[in-house]
Amino acid sequence: MATLKLTDVGKTYGGTVEVLKHINLDIKEGELIVFVGPSGCGKSTLLRMIAGLEKISAGTLEIDGDVVNDVPPAQRGIAMVFQSYALYPHMTVRENMSFALKIAKQSKDEIDAAVDRAAKMLQLEDYLDRLPKALSGGQRQRVAIGRSIVRDPKVYLFDEPLSNLDAALRVATRIEIAQLKEKMPERTMIYVTHDQVEAMTLATRIVVLANKGVAQVGTPLELYERPNSEFVAQFIGSPSMNLLKGEVVSTGAQTRVHLGNDGVAFSDYPTTEADQGLQVKVGVRPEDCRIAKDGDFYFYEGKVDITEALGEVTLLYFEAEMGQDPVIAKLPGVHSNMRGQTVRLTTESDKVHLFADGVSLHYREGTPEPENA
Amino acid sequence: MSPIIQGILTIIIGVGGCITYFYASNWVLDHLIFPARTDDRGRNINRATMVRPWLFLFPAIFALGLYLVYPVVGSFYRSLFNRSGEEFIGLGNYYYLFAEDGFRVAVFNNFLWILFVPAAATFFGLIIAELTDKLSWGNLAKSLIFMPMAISFVGASLIWKFVYANDPDIGIINAVRDSMGLSPIDVLQIPFWNNFFIMFIMVWMQTGFAMVILSAALRGIPEETVEASILDGANPFQIFFRIKVPQIRSTIIVVWTTITFLTLKIFDIVYTMTGGNFDTEILPSYMMDYMFRDDGRATAVAFVIMLIVLPVMIWNIRQAQREA
Numbered sequence: 095m096a097t098l099k100l101t102d103v104g105k106t107y108g109g110t111v112e113v114l115k116h117i118n119l120d121i122k123e124g125e126l127i128v129f130v131g132p133s134g135c136g137k138s139t140l141l142r143m144i145a146g147l148e149k150i151s152a153g154t155l156e157i158d159g160d161v162v163n164d165v166p167p168a169q170r171g172i173a174m175v176f177q178s179y180a181l182y183p184h185m186t187v188r189e190n191m192s193f194a195l196k197i198a199k200q201s202k203d204e205i206d207a208a209v210d211r212a213a214k215m216l217q218l219e220d221y222l223d224r225l226p227k228a229l230s231g232g233q234r235q236r237v238a239i240g241r242s243i244v245r246d247p248k249v250y251l252f253d254e255p256l257s258n259l260d261a262a263l264r265v266a267t268r269i270e271i272a273q274l275k276e277k278m279p280e281r282t283m284i285y286v287t288h289d290q291v292e293a294m295t296l297a298t299r300i301v302v303l304a305n306k307g308v309a310q311v312g313t314p315l316e317l318y319e320r321p322n323s324e325f326v327a328q329f330i331g332s333p334s335m336n337l338l339k340g341e342v343v344s345t346g347a348q349t350r351v352h353l354g355n356d357g358v359a360f361s362d363y364p365t366t367e368a369d370q371g372l373q374v375k376v377g378v379r380p381e382d383c384r385i386a387k388d389g390d391f392y393f394y395e396g397k398v399d400i401t402e403a404l405g406e407v408t409l410l411y412f413e414a415e416m417g418q419d420p421v422i423a424k425l426p427g428v429h430s431n432m433r434g435q436t437v438r439l440t441t442e443s444d445k446v447h448l449f450a451d452g453v454s455l456h457y458r459e460g461t462p463e464p465e466n467a
Numbered sequence: 468m469s470p471i472i473q474g475i476l477t478i479i480i481g482v483g484g485c486i487t488y489f490y491a492s493n494w495v496l497d498h499l500i501f502p503a504r505t506d507d508r509g510r511n512i513n514r515a516t517m518v519r520p521w522l523f524l525f526p527a528i529f530a531l532g533l534y535l536v537y538p539v540v541g542s543f544y545r546s547l548f549n550r551s552g553e554e555f556i557g558l559g560n561y562y563y564l565f566a567e568d569g570f571r572v573a574v575f576n577n578f579l580w581i582l583f584v585p586a587a588a589t590f591f592g593l594i595i596a597e598l599t600d601k602l603s604w605g606n607l608a609k610s611l612i613f614m615p616m617a618i619s620f621v622g623a624s625l626i627w628k629f630v631y632a633n634d635p636d637i638g639i640i641n642a643v644r645d646s647m648g649l650s651p652i653d654v655l656q657i658p659f660w661n662n663f664f665i666m667f668i669m670v671w672m673q674t675g676f677a678m679v680i681l682s683a684a685l686r687g688i689p690e691e692t693v694e695a696s697i698l699d700g701a702n703p704f705q706i707f708f709r710i711k712v713p714q715i716r717s718t719i720i721v722v723w724t725t726i727t728f729l730t731l732k733i734f735d736i737v738y739t740m741t742g743g744n745f746d747t748e749i750l751p752s753y754m755m756d757y758m759f760r761d762d763g764r765a766t767a768v769a770f771v772i773m774l775i776v777l778p779v780m781i782w783n784i785r786q787a788q789r790e791a
Contacts, residue, residue, distance in 0.1 A: 145698060146697075146698075147694050147697065147698075167697050167698050168697065168698060168699065168700030168701075169700075172698070173698065174694075174695070174698050176691045176694070176695060177691075178689065178691050179691075180689065180691030180692050180694065180695040181692070181695075182692055182695070182696070182710060182713075182714075183692070183714060184713040184714055184716070185713075193696070193699050193701075193709075194698075194699035194700055197699055197700045197701050197705060198700055241695075241699075245699075
């Protein structure tokens with residue numbers, strides 16, 4: 095029902111402190127876009143700019159083709175769910191949910207119908223006459239969502255809606271939000287989180303924000319399988335992707351890279367002859383690591399420092415030099431007896447990522463742009 | 468003996484006396500009254516534990532009783548006697564008061580004060596707190612508005628005597644009237660409305676108090692609730708009256724009631740402005756008329772004032788406790 099277009103959007107405070115710059119985004123109708131990024135990257139600020147709670151310092155924001163930079167928040171057709179729920183403490187659940195419609199001077203019948211519909215959708219019917227303080231955290235968040243639904247906005251904004259909930263509730267509410275989205279497939283939603291699982295499971299596309307700008311936009315699997323930079327590679331996925339120094343020794347459709355300690359890696363990232371001798375970073379996700387058999391090629395050899403048995407998988411942390419991130423391998427099953435052993439790691443060539451100067455070789459100029467960007 | 472040594476000695480005797488009392492009374496309880504070494508030592512220990520809090524509370528209860536409860540009871544008792552205090556006349560003083568015109572005027576005016584002053588001071592305080600919140604010079608404005616709080620009631624009355632002065636060269640009201648070609652009037656002599664001119668002095672003084680407390684309360688409102696209401700389409704008036712004010716309701720009540728019993732105790736303003744003439748008497752100043760001349764009637768008035776304050780006080784304490 096609504097498309098959003100951000101063109102060269104920027105935010106500066108007091109004319110000098112730049113928080114965001116050159117943000118370009120095209121959001122299609124019915125998408126669920128997730129903004130992720132490290133703390134302080136401006137993801138909440140960007141959301142608040144879309145909401146109209148923060149002024150847009152540069153660029154334009156269009157909703158359905160109309161520039162809304164100077165349109166008051168209430169007339170943008172958006173609703174926002176806050177991290178702290180932001181329920182009106184002196185109003186009952188029903189009053190909270192009907193406030194916007196009362197302000198809009200809708201008739202009592204219309205208001206009651208809208209509230210009852212939303213309450214039914216969120217199973218809040220039994221709580222309509224309670225005050226927010228008599229509700230649990232999960233119920234409060236449902237009321238906050240209900241308050242948005244009642245207004246029937248074109249765009250829903252969620253600002254870290256689950257971060258105040260405990261782990262079990264967070265999973266349950268996450269699934270509820272996913273179901274809500276399915277019930278309203280034509281509604282556009284923008285969701286800010288720092289939780290990767292939320293981002294990966296909810297998003298149709300993820301926007302990774304870093305360094306005041308957009309680092310990469312793509313579907314969750316695109317970001318996971320083909321990150322465009324070291325930053326995105328390490329930000330998406332947990333534990334983070336291992337990055338090791340290496341040198342390109344043979345080029346072509348498959349690239350061969352030599353690492354220290356006789357390590358060798360083959361990557362499906364194509365290279366040209368000009369890349370011969372290029373210093374690169376080799377990226378392998380912990381979950382893609384396997385233990386190399388004798389005689390196999392291996393890209394890393396190290397002594398296991400710590401093991402963490404999580405049941406279905408075991409994390410191996412290898413000894414690292416001071417100040418360096420240890421290489422981590424995530425192996426299926428239980429391997430608690432591997433501590434102190436020297437192990438060689440290998441992987442498949444389609445799981446080896448190559449970065450030069452922080453940028454993925456896959457997205458270099460001359461290589462085709464990924465779709466949907 | 469030099470005053471310093473005297474002071475030090477007093478402190479030593481006072482503190483030493485307290486320690487001695489607590490230690491000695493505790494010792495007596497444990498060793499002489501309920502010793503823990505006879506056959507029923509378990510029972511004795513339990514009994515001593517039950518008595519001990521009262522033992523330790525006794526000095527405080529005694530002091531409070533002496534200085535707070537006794538005066539109330541004593542005043543009531545005194546109000547049952549005639550002016551010399553020799554003849555018991557029952558409720559005679561009260562009968563006299565309720566039959567007297569001056570008393571009825573004072574009660575009526577007092578209710579005007581209770582209704583108008585707290586309402587006006589709280590209202591102005593609230594509006595100013597909200598308006599100054601976002602201003603760059605808001606803190607300066609707040610300090611100026613708060614300043615009258617620091618002036619004594621008599622001092623404030625003097626200032627307003629100038630404002631209300633009959634002479635157009637002094638009083639601003641008459642200066643304005645004069646510039647419009649009207650003859651000067653003494654606002655303190657206009658029947659009924661003169662009360663409001665006097666009450667306004669109290670409002671002027673208490674607005675600062677209300678403003679400071681309410682300003683702090685307004686800042687305590689979660690910003691998200693305000694933002695949510697902006698997104699819900701509320702205009703600034705709706706945000707203020709439907710989102711902000713209801714959230715600080717309990718603070719407003721505490722401020723309101725606090726000003727209410729400040730108002731019930733006021734006598735200086737009326738005393739200095741009109742001396743209770745021109746039908747501006749309120750109960751405390753009415754009481755002053757009898758004080759030292761007829762203590763029986765004066766204490767009867769004091770008792771009536773206390774009865775009026777009491778419900779407001781109870782409400783105030785309840786609200787303050789709920790707040791905490």
